[in-house]
Amino acid sequence: MKNWLLTCLLSVGACTLNAQSLQPTEQKLIERIEANYPQMMDLLKNSVNINSGTFNVAGVKAVGDLYAAELAKLGFTIEWIQLPDSLKRAGHLVATRKGKKGKKIMLLGHLDTVFEPDMPTNPFTVLNDSTITGQGINDMKGGDVIIIAAMKAMHQLNLLNDANITIYMTGDEENAGEPRSISRGDFINRAKQHDMVLAFEGAAGLNTIATARRGSSGWELEVEGKQGHSSGVFGAAGYGAIYEAARIVNSFRETLSKEKYLTFNPGIFIGGSEVAASFEQQKGEASGKTNIISPKTIVNGDLRFLTEEQKINARKTMQHIVNNSLPGTKATIRFQDGIPSMAPTSGNEALANILSKTSEDMGLGKVVPGDPGSRGAGDISYVAAYADCLDGLGAAGRGSHAPGETLNTKLFPVLMKRSAVFIYRLTQVSK
Structure with a gap:
């Protein structure tokens, strides 16, 4: 003592x-x-x-x-x-x-x-x-x-x-x-x-x-594609869900990554023939084959921002990127509010x-x-x-x-x- x-x-x-x-x-x-x-x-x-x-x-x-x-x-x-x-x-x-x-x-x-x-x-x-x-x-x-x-x-x-x-x-x-x-x-x-x-x-x-x-919020991306033989990818079968999800996430990076105080990080990225995930528990699983074009991919991430205006503008840009889907795919994105800035x-x-x-x-x-x-x-x-x-x-x-x-x-x-x-x-x- x-x-x-x-x-x-x-x-x-x-x-x-x-x-x-x-x-x-x-x-x-x-x-x-x-x-x-x-x-x-x-x-x-x-x-x-x-x-x-x-x-x-x-x-x-x-x-x-x-x-x-x-x-x-x-x-x-x-x-x-x-x-x-x-x-x-x-x-x-x-x-x-x-x-x-x-x-x-x-x-x-x-x-x-x-x-x-x-x-x-x-x-x-x-x-x-x-x-x-x-x-x-x-x-x-x-x-x-x-x-x-x-x-x-x-x-x-x-x-x-x-x-x-x-x-x-x-x-x-x-x-x-x-x-x-x-x-x-x-x-x-x-x-x-x-x-x-x-x-x-x-x-x-x-x-x-x-x-x-900075504030913190979340986003969930879900992409669907046409399942088919891998030999048909890029053609009539389209690009598949994994390619489309990769394009979207990379476009987020290319478009927004240099904006000061704005970050967006994909924490879970799962694609395949069969996909299941719990974003609440932050875990998931998938199965697939190399000769099958993936029909589904899901991505979960966060979005951090300094002002409410910055958050809203980032979401608009992300939504625009999601809307321009590759052939044979369809994507949706959902945003969740978390802690304000x-x-x-x-x-x-x-x-x-x-x-x-x-x-x-x-x-x-x-x-x-x-x-x-x-x-x-x-x-x-x-x-x-x-x-x-x-x-x-x-x-x-x-x-x-x-x-x-x-x-x-x-x-x-x-x-x-x-x-x-x-x-x-x-x-x-x-x-």
């Missing part, structure tokens, strides 16, 4: 800030973060050591209960948003403080991880003086703890009394329950009542922030500028918007159309979603301090 506490204290001590531009209250916030840091690291350790894979309903709820107990001590009203049993998801943690002044702020996290109980375990382990490993430690239990640390410091200085803050931690961010109108319904409705949403997914470092994230907006940019000013005042340098193409879709995208948004405020580390996921303990306390000062400044912004 002594070694563990020493590691915590060394991590904080190694991050002395040149913060001459901070106000006295902001200096006190930083001091409270430093004093509370060992407790917050214990909270991180305890939560990481609870398996909360998305489908482990009991584990997700246990992490929610752990965080809820901490937030209740800070004067937050706690709710658990229960989802229907048919969704097979744990639900969501919501904590609120309703004041009478300033902007309404939502702080966003998630309780679940990609690591299910049947996967190899990776408990909270200190690797060296700058690295800790553990399942979900930076995606995103580290970010959840940053939220709680900032709230604890503000509470201790009576800075939450007039604040309007909602903390929303979803229980199925890694695999949202279907239909999403149910699993994200309460979240979206609450977000609409706020002026800004700050998401604490993993940070790319000290000096970049996400003002935009978090498009770049002037409001998001204004939030990033406030964060950058905070960072500079703390001696940490400027913060600039990162490349939207470097991030996948996330929960914040469901509400980006209704409020000003920032993402990537959480813990820094490596190997998200992979065995051996890590957290950078040199940056962790610095990000805690900056988040506390940043959120405090936002509570001081008048309506």
Whole structure:
């Protein structure tokens, strides 16, 4: 235990800030973060050591209960948003403080991880003086703890009394329950009542922030051809389903692959005489012979985009390509909406500028918007159309979603301090 506490204290001590531009209250916030840091690291350790894979309903709820107990001590009203049993998801943690002044702020996290109980375990382990490993430690239990640390410091200085803050931690961010109108319904409705949403997914470092994230959707291509002897291919028998599907997918690549922030990836491509596939389970099987022209091919893929307009235009282009079938074939394409995009907006940019000013005042340098193409879709995208948004405020580390996921303990306390000062400044912004 002594070694563990020493590691915590060394991590904080190694991050002395040149913060001459901070106000006295902001200096006190930083001091409270430093004093509370060992407790917050214990909270991180305890939560990481609870398996909360998305489908482990009991584990997700246990992490929610752990965080809820901490937030209740800070004067937050706690709710658990229960989802229907048919969704097979744990639900969501919501904590609120309703004041009478300033902007309404939502702080966003998630309780679940990609690591299910049947996967190899990776408990909270200190690797060296700058690295800790553990399942979900930076995606995103580290970010959840940053939220709680900032709230604890503000509470201790009576800075939450007039604040309007909602903390929303979803229980199925890694695999949202279907239909999403149910699993994200309460979240979206609450977000609409706020002026800004700050998401604490993993940070790319000290000096970049996400003002935009790409959305994710799906597509299914089904191609039919005339079955016949292979000797007749390209002639009266036509080209067959496999050639037509290949032409379509390659035409997608030739036509759209150079458009910035747009990607489309075929994940399953199955053709033959007999074809069966379950796109929901993402698997299938086929049988055929080399001397038979394939009568059927199916392809399943995703489509990622930065704006709704980009998505719509891409779909129109793909549909046009599908409509121009090779002789003897017929193709149809269906599109499925998934997670909307978090498009770049002037409001998001204004939030990033406030964060950058905070960072500079703390001696940490400027913060600039990162490349939207470097991030996948996330929960914040469901509400980006209704409020000003920032993402990537959480813990820094490596190997998200992979065995051996890590957290950078040199940056962790610095990000805690900056988040506390940043959120405090936002509570001081008048309506």
